[in-house]
Amino acid sequence: MRDAVKDAAPRGTEPTKKTWRNKDGTQNSADYGRLHENIKTRKVKSRKRQTIAFVVTTGSAFWGRFSEFGTEHEGAKPWFRPALDRVAGEVVDALSQELKKAIDRAARKARK
Numbered sequence: 207m208r209d210a211v212k213d214a215a216p217r218g219t220e221p222t223k224k225t226w227r228n229k230d231g232t233q234n235s236a237d238y239g240r241l242h243e244n245i246k247t248r249k250v251k252s253r254k255r256q257t258i259a260f261v262v263t264t265g266s267a268f269w270g271r272f273s274e275f276g277t278e279h280e281g282a283k284p285w286f287r288p289a290l291d292r293v294a295g296e297v298v299d300a301l302s303q304e305l306k307k308a309i310d311r312a313a314r315k316a317r318k
Contacts (some may be wrong), residue, residue: 217228244265246262246264247260248263
């Protein structure tokens with residue numbers, strides 16, 4: 207799923223950087239990188255015992271939501287949701303196969 211979202215993310219030629227001047231006159235900058243490089247997945251603790259939860263985020267690429275949902279001055283160019291919709295069937299198939307394997311293992315263990 208992460209790979210599908212990364213592939214669908216808009217690819218800029220230059221990484222996004224932000225530069226600012228401090229009150230004392232010094233200058234700082236932050237390099238946020240490219241959107242497709244910032245797509246992250248992580249497993250999170252689920253509240254329900256029998257569930258597994260993952261979070262897919264744009265990491266520090268906060269501007270990803272601007273292109274996904276649009277702004278006052280720019281129309282929406284969805285990329286995240288269509289990518290998830292494209293691979294949803296594959297994710298369900300993979301989960302059902304893993305669940306079947308786990309059930310078979312538990313059944314074999316219970317027979318012993």
